[in-house]
Amino acid sequence: MDVSQYLEIFIDETREHLQNLNEQLLVLEKEPENKDTINEIFRAAHSLKGMAGTMGFKRMQKLTHDMENVFSEIRNDKMSVTASLVDILFQCLDALEDYLNHITESGDEGTNENESVIQELNRFLNGEAGTVSDAERKPEVKAQTQNTAAGGAYQPLYKDMVIESYEKKAFLSVAKDGKHIYGITVYIQETCVLKAARAFLVFKSLEEIGEVAKSNPPVQDIEDEKFDFQFSVYVVTSESIERVFQCVNGVSEIAHVLGEEINLENIKFNDEDKEMEVKQAAAASAPIPKQAGKPVINHTVRVDIEKLDVLMNLVSELIIAKNSLVSVSENSDSNLGTGFNEQIEYLERVTTNLHESVMKVRMVPIENVVNRFPRMIRDLSKKLNKKMELFMTGEDTELDRTVIDEIGDPLMHLLRNSADHGLESAEVRKKRGKPEVGSIFLDAYQDGNNVVIEVRDDGNGIDVQNVKEKAVNRGIITPEKAETMDEKDVIDLLFLPSFSMAKKVSDVSGRGVGLDVVKSKIESLGGDVEVKNKLGEGSVFIIRLPLTLAIIQALMVVVGNEKYAISLGAIQTIEDIPVADIKYVEAREVIHLRGSVIPLVRLNKILDIESSEENSGNMTVVIAKKGERYAGFVVDYLIGQQEIVIKSLGKYMNNNKLLSGATILGDGEVALILDVNTLI
Amino acid sequence: MDESKNSYDTNQYIVIKIGQEQYGIDIRYIDNIVRMQKITRVPKVQSYFKGVINLRGDIIPVMSIRLKMKLPEDEITNATRIIIIKPEQQAALGIIVDEVKEVVTIEEKDTEKVFYNAKEDINSFISTIGKHNNDLISILDLNTIVNE
Numbered sequence: 001m002d003v004s005q006y007l008e009i010f011i012d013e014t015r016e017h018l019q020n021l022n023e024q025l026l027v028l029e030k031e032p033e034n035k036d037t038i039n040e041i042f043r044a045a046h047s048l049k050g051m052a053g054t055m056g057f058k059r060m061q062k063l064t065h066d067m068e069n070v071f072s073e074i075r076n077d078k079m080s081v082t083a084s085l086v087d088i089l090f091q092c093l094d095a096l097e098d099y100l101n102h103i104t105e106s107g108d109e110g111t112n113e114n115e116s117v118i119q120e121l122n123r124f125l126n127g128e129a130g131t132v133s134d135a136e137r138k139p140e141v142k143a144q145t146q147n148t149a150a151g152g153a154y155q156p157l158y159k160d161m162v163i164e165s166y167e168k169k170a171f172l173s174v175a176k177d178g179k180h181i182y183g184i185t186v187y188i189q190e191t192c193v194l195k196a197a198r199a200f201l202v203f204k205s206l207e208e209i210g211e212v213a214k215s216n217p218p219v220q221d222i223e224d225e226k227f228d229f230q231f232s233v234y235v236v237t238s239e240s241i242e243r244v245f246q247c248v249n250g251v252s253e254i255a256h257v258l259g260e261e262i263n264l265e266n267i268k269f270n271d272e273d274k275e276m277e278v279k280q281a282a283a284a285s286a287p288i289p290k291q292a293g294k295p296v297i298n299h300t301v302r303v304d305i306e307k308l309d310v311l312m313n314l315v316s317e318l319i320i321a322k323n324s325l326v327s328v329s330e331n332s333d334s335n336l337g338t339g340f341n342e343q344i345e346y347l348e349r350v351t352t353n354l355h356e357s358v359m360k361v362r363m364v365p366i367e368n369v370v371n372r373f374p375r376m377i378r379d380l381s382k383k384l385n386k387k388m389e390l391f392m393t394g395e396d397t398e399l400d401r402t403v404i405d406e407i408g409d410p411l412m413h414l415l416r417n418s419a420d421h422g423l424e425s426a427e428v429r430k431k432r433g434k435p436e437v438g439s440i441f442l443d444a445y446q447d448g449n450n451v452v453i454e455v456r457d458d459g460n461g462i463d464v465q466n467v468k469e470k471a472v473n474r475g476i477i478t479p480e481k482a483e484t485m486d487e488k489d490v491i492d493l494l495f496l497p498s499f500s501m502a503k504k505v506s507d508v509s510g511r512g513v514g515l516d517v518v519k520s521k522i523e524s525l526g527g528d529v530e531v532k533n534k535l536g537e538g539s540v541f542i543i544r545l546p547l548t549l550a551i552i553q554a555l556m557v558v559v560g561n562e563k564y565a566i567s568l569g570a571i572q573t574i575e576d577i578p579v580a581d582i583k584y585v586e587a588r589e590v591i592h593l594r595g596s597v598i599p600l601v602r603l604n605k606i607l608d609i610e611s612s613e614e615n616s617g618n619m620t621v622v623i624a625k626k627g628e629r630y631a632g633f634v635v636d637y638l639i640g641q642q643e644i645v646i647k648s649l650g651k652y653m654n655n656n657k658l659l660s661g662a663t664i665l666g667d668g669e670v671a672l673i674l675d676v677n678t679l680i
Numbered sequence: 681m682d683e684s685k686n687s688y689d690t691n692q693y694i695v696i697k698i699g700q701e702q703y704g705i706d707i708r709y710i711d712n713i714v715r716m717q718k719i720t721r722v723p724k725v726q727s728y729f730k731g732v733i734n735l736r737g738d739i740i741p742v743m744s745i746r747l748k749m750k751l752p753e754d755e756i757t758n759a760t761r762i763i764i765i766k767p768e769q770q771a772a773l774g775i776i777v778d779e780v781k782e783v784v785t786i787e788e789k790d791t792e793k794v795f796y797n798a799k800e801d802i803n804s805f806i807s808t809i810g811k812h813n814n815d816l817i818s819i820l821d822l823n824t825i826v827n828e
Contacts, residue, residue: 320737562721607723647739649732650771652826653725662720662732662739670720670734 007107010055012302014100017044017051021093022375025086029378032081042071048096057109060099066121067092073125088120090375157185157216157232181213182244184259185232192253196225201251203233209247210237229255234262305401308362315355316551316645320664322351323642327666352643355551363398366444366453369408370395373415377440380419387437388423390415394444399451403525403545407453410518414455414541415440417515422459422539432536434458448569450527451547456540462533464490491531495519526660528677530627542627544677552646554663556639556671557622560609563671565644565663566633570624570676574638577621591621591632598623598630601679606658626680633676646673689788693810695817696763697779699751704784704810704817705763711772712764713780716756733762733774740764742774748825749805754778767822775825784817786810791819 024041027034045068052060067089073079095114102110186202188195199222206212215222215233222231235244241261248257322344329344370392377390399407423429423438430436441456467490468482476493477485495515522529527545546552547569554565555574575593582589582600589600600621603609621632644663649672660675693704694713712735719731719742728747732739742762746754754760759779766772791808807821 317737609723649722649739650741650773652741652743652771652773653722653729658724659722662722664734664737664739668734669718670732670739672720672722672732 006055007103009302010051011100011104014048014051014096017048018093018097018100019371020044021048022090023371025089025093026374026378028081029083029086035075038071038075042068042075045071057099057103059109059111059113060096063092063095063099063114063118066118066125069125070121079124085124088117088124090379091117092121157230179210179236179238180241181262182235182237182241182259183232183262184235184244184248184257185230186248186257187230187255189253189255190229192229195227195229196223198251198253199223199227199231202248202254205247205250206233206235206237206244209239209243210235212236303361305362308358308401311358312362315351315358319351319355319551319643319645320666322347323664323666324668325666331667355643359400359551362401364401364404365396365398366404366407366451367395369404369411370442370444373412373442376412377415377419380416384419385425386419386423387426388419388440389437390440390442392442392444397444397446397451397453399545399547406521406525407543407545410521410543411442411453411455413515413518414543415442417541418455418457418459418539422457422461424460428460446547447544450569451545453543453545454540455543456538458538461535461537461539462491462494462531463535464533467491467493487533491533494531495529523657528626544627552644554642554644554673555622556642556665557603557620557633557635558637558639559603559607559635562607562609563639563665563669564603564607564635565642565671565673566622566624566676567660567673568641570626572623572625572630575621575623575632576618577632578618593623593632596630598632600632600634602634603674604634604636606679624676624680626677629680631676631680633674633679644671644673690785691788692783692785693817693819694763694783695781695812696761696777697781698745698749698777702781702815702817703777703806704786704819705765705822706819707783709765709767709822710763711766714762714764714774716760716762716776730776735764735772735774738772740772740774742776743825745775745777745825765822765826767826770826773826784810784812786812786817794818 021041021044024037024044027037028041031037045064049061049064049068052064070079070085070089074081079085092114095112095117098112099109102108102112186199188198192198203212203215203219203222212219213234213236215231217227217231221227237244241259244259245257248254325344325347329341373392374390377388380386381388418440419438423440424432424434426436429438439458441454443454443456445452464487468477468485471477471490471493472479472482476496495518519529522543522545525545527543530542530544532540532542546567553568555568555571557564557566577591577593581591583592584590585597585599589602590597591600592598620635620637622635622638623630623632642665646661647663648661649659657675657678659672661673662670663673665671692707694707694710696703696705714733714735717733719733721731722729722741728744730742730744732741734740744754746752754776755778757778761777761780762774763777763780764772764774790812791810794806794809805821805824806818808819810817810819
């Protein structure tokens with residue numbers, strides 16, 4: 001069978017299963033007796049095995065099979081969960097992930113047999129007293145049921161047939177007429193060349209005496225020869241079972257027929273959406289405890305991100321077209337009538353909603369990235385020999401898919417950083433009166449038009465003095481300069497390329513690639529990184545990312561005779577300030593506003609705009625906020641709020657990050673988008 | 681239009697005028713020629729970038745080739761055009777020229793490599809010199825214009 005078309009689905013689903021296994025194992029490590037978790041793990045491992053087998057990935061299948069055996073023993077209380085067992089199981093997951101990566105890259109699973117892990121697993125299986133025979137017997141039984149035809153043993157397979165609920169009625173009604181229902185399994189000789197034709201003859205002769213109510217595999221598959229050498233049917237007839245056998249045996253090349261009369265109570269009715277594989281597992285090994293209300297049907301569609309990009313671009317075009325209609329209607333002095341304006345407003349509403357929906361489709365909860373971190377912290381904890389725990393909040397915070405894909409590595413760097421440099425060893429922590437187990441926090445939340453992700457630890461914090469010394473020793477700064485630097489400047493040093501604070505190079509961190517990569521990655525996504533630090537108490541890395549990448553609500557302002565857009569998300573308030581209220585602090589202009597001192601930024605100076613005549617009375621100040629810092633931007637006047645489409649300025653011009661792009665206004669004119677974050 | 685190329689040893693060039701000199705730009709790299717339009721100034725960029733324009737929904741940076749060649753500032757006339765060039769594997773870029781004259785076909789044998797004693801900067805923007813009728817046409821090297 002050609003399975004290549006399913007490869008993508010296989011990869012996606014395997015990833016999900018592996019993630020699920022990782023999470024459940026972490027739970028299991030803490031609560032070794034948790035039955036639900038064990039069942040969940042068993043199910044995931046079983047699905048994995050089935051999928052790998054279908055796709056022909058034999059090594060993967062073997063490994064999952066052995067894992068499944070272990071889980072099965074645990075589930076049946078024949079084995080207990082120990083720390084070393086969990087370790088081995090984690091290793092298995094890593095091995096599976098390696099297989100998966102190999103498959104993703106090259107389409108085959110590679111040749112790593114992972115013998116050692118499998119041996120370890122089997123050692124656990126055999127090591128626990130009294131379980132050896134069970135463990136070995138079970139796979140055999142399973143093998144037998146799967147290869148019945150090959151093994152030559154005839155099994156009453158009709159018993160496994162499941163009647164869908166919509167078929168149930170038909171059965172009930174015929175039974176009322178005093179007819180019999182027979183379950184029959186027919187084996188065709190393996191030498192038979194045209195087995196579909198034989199099966200057809202069987203069906204034909206059965207239909208002469210009654211009705212074939214249900215067959216397994218379905219009739220269509222049988223006609224297409226999609227079955228081994230047996231098939232099962234339910235026959236409804238008023239004749240006796242002997243007569244039925246006689247009919248079937250009348251067809252040549254039939255190896256064996258077996259069957260019996262079925263009572264309606266014995267038929268398996270499928271009232272719920274029970275999965276076949278669960279049923280198979282139940283038939284093969286010990287009965288699975290019925291899981292109530294677990295299957296949740298997922299109403300989702302997987303869509304290629306490129307298709308969404310196309311959709312997004314179309315929406316952008318639509319918004320530009322709408323904006324130009326708006327500006328036409330504004331310029332043509334109401335001689336178009338109110339009907340026109342109403343329609344414009346209607347169009348405006350529709351495009352805004354459309355844009356929002358498309359954005360939402362592209363949004364993915366950050367959970368998809370962060371859910372692998374608990375496992376990572378667990379491993380780090382063992383590797384670094386420090387006790388630590390990760391607390392996460394806001395995993396449901398959503399970000400654009402393109403951001404999600406990129407944000408994983410920077411976050412991982414920061415977490416490793418916290419684990420390696422931030423947290424002290426247990427002894428030091430004890431001495432300082434801190435709990436022995438260090439805590440790392442990962443908090444995500446939405447803040448206006450931004451999403452904020454904080455990585456926080458209760459470790460030592462950044463030793464500014466230490467950083468200074470390092471920087472001087474390495475010749476990054478002069479000792480004189482070090483004297484004049486404040487804490488923020490020093491912390492900024494950490495983000496320089498090739499500045500690593502680790503006292504010794506480990507494979508966790510400390511190779512000098514880290515914070516600078518984090519910073520550049522975040523900035524390439526249009527975000528920024530901020531650090532808060534308290535020596536002895538810990539540090540916080542705050543990542544701020546824009547919620548949307550392509551279309552934003554913006555305030556249009558005029559400076560001189562140029563128009564600029566400022567993202568509405570950054571703006572706190574807009575104030576009318578008398579020129580006389582400007583005060584000077586360290587020769588910089590500031591204003592005093594409701595208890596806080598806000599530095600003023602004259603946009604015409606920063607943007608080299610020939611200043612229009614200095615107005616003497618009031619000036620319009622746009623107050624913007626970044627984290628906890630404010631700045632006031634002096635503009636000439638405001639045009640208003642507008643939905644704008646961000647377009648890149650391209651790579652030819654270098655503009656010192658002052659601008660985050662450009663947009664096209666309704667009249668076709670280009671306006672530049674100010675990135676006020678860089679100016680605060 | 682004849683789709684098939686005449687032969688591979690001839691090239692077509694658009695002849696433009698900058699000051700008194702005629703330059704040729706390989707037609708394969710030309711995306712569009714538009715009339716002079718409002719250019720939105722972009723602050724704090726290289727001085728030879730005049731700003732950006734909106735070309736059917738795309739933002740295109742516009743460069744003054746005169747300033748790039750250290751010639752006097754452009755004089756905008758009715759003949760001034762913006763040529764949108766699209767170098768291989770790079771984004772589109774507009775360059776301001778005084779005038780667009782014609783399209784010429786120059787055979788490869790009629791072009792000559794230029795060797796200078798590297799006194800004047802402007803020479804480095806020229807890849808070859810082509811002969812057409814009795815005119816000499818300096819063929820612009822787009823890569824150096826775009827990348828330096």
